[in-house]
Amino acid sequence: MEKTNRTMTLFRLKASSNMTVAILLILVLAVAVTLLSDRHYFRWDVTASGEHTLSDKTLQALKTIQEPVKAIAFVKEPSEEASNVKKLLASYEYHLKGLSFEMVDPDRNPALTRQYDIKALNTVILEGFGQSQTVKTPDEESLTNALVRLSKGRTEKVYWVMGHGERPFKSTAQESLASIHQNLSNQNYEFEELTLAQKDIPSDAALVVVAAPEKNLFPEEVASLKRFLNKGGSLLIFLEPYQDGGLKEFLREYGVVMSSDMVVDKMSRVMGGDFLLPMIVTYGNHEITKNFRLLSFFSLARSVEVDKGVKKKGLTLTNLALTSQESWSETDRDALNQGKARLDAEDRQGPLSLAVIVELDPKEAKGEEGKEEDKITGEGKLAVFGDADFASNKFVSLAGNSELMINTMNYLVGRKDLITIPEKERPADHLMLSRNQGLMLFWIPVVGIPLLVIVLGVVVWRKRRSR
DSSP states (O other): OHHHHHHHHHHHHHHHHHHHHHHHHHHHHHHHHHHHHHHSOOOOOOOTTOTTSOOHHHHHHHTTOOSOEEEEEEOOSSSHHHHHHHHHHHHHHHHOTTEEEEEEOTTTOHHHHHHTTOOSSSEEEEEETTEEEEESSOSHHHHHHHHHHHHHOOOEEEEEEOSSSOOOSSOOSTTSOHHHHHHHHTTTEEEEEEOTTTSOOOTTEEEEEEEOOSSOOOHHHHHHHHHHHHTTOEEEEEOOTTOOTTOHHHHHHTTEEEOSOEEEEHHHHHTTSOTTSOEEOEEOSSGGGTTOOOOEEOSSOOOEEEOTTOOOSSEEEEEEEEOOTTEEEEOOHHHHHTTOOOOOTTSEESOOEEEEEEEEOHHHHTTOOSOGGGSOOSOOEEEEESOSGGGSTTTTTSTTHHHHHHHHHHHHTTOTTSOOOOOOOOOOOOOOOOHHHHHHHHIIIIIIHHHHHHHHHHHHHHHHHHO
């Protein structure tokens, strides 16, 4: 009997030891799996629209980033916006192992918020490669482009021609184009004023801007712009109605026609605007306006169109922004001033172009006769807008004006590595029910189940009472 008890005790101890070892092994395995899954995990997007999956363009761009990047998101927590930003950054962290992110509530961390000079919620700061980028609209397109700019580290020098009554890029006045400077200064752009009467265009110029001059440029200054363009430089020109800045013949040489007119658009009146606030609903087939679905509004604009009979070789011309069919080119200035403008026989009816881009190809222009300074030797780009107000402090935030302006400048400086990612749309799932299915859906959950609960309650109550 005693031997049996001892055997049983040993058996129990052995069983307990085995159980303890098994539990410890399971715990160790669970900890190991948890640690491994934290560093090596698998994401599976089961949404129909792939809303949690980064685009192929983004994945391709992320492969070029080899250094660590830190993202700091300034968001209000808890909120839907904070949740969306966190999900997006988590997707980037999954594919870009060198990226880490931190969520910061400005109300709880005012010192850090002041340090980074955060002016608005849902702002993301990217730090890496010895510099930083600010993303004010944290969507996939903005974040990917900011990462690309961060990795490139190249500053684009923009020279702003002054001395002829041009619109400034630093003033806070409504007609100033300071919004362009503010939007692009944190995207590796550097702006500097340039007086062409004093010196030629510097060799480090990525873009030269002529913003609505009130007085004509001198012939020597126009010649400087021409040399710069022919050698492969990029020009951005804004011209207001009845003020060509002495550039009319220069632009005509490159196939850009400007009329002495002002565009009147009845469709803008329908949208609550003025007849002289033409609305752009159609865009030309070009990289600048690819997948561009936003309206844009110009103010007191003139027509700027492609000359179909241009004789100069090596030019590719595209009308960028087109008005509605209800618009027309009003040439009677007195009628405009008196508010009596109407479509006459001498007026041209819309659609009218308010912007043109010209791209130079030295290969196509090779062998063309003419003066040496007129020959095209580089892949220059020229964009001309028949209005400066649409990019001014007053109108730039209206509809898609800012996006159109930024797309144009990025293209002109050669930032083709910046991508456009269309926003993912969640498909609407419709449940179509027949009449019988609808009746069943009503009677069973609304009537049947509550009635069954009441009947069962009554039965239980009567049985208990009968006892």
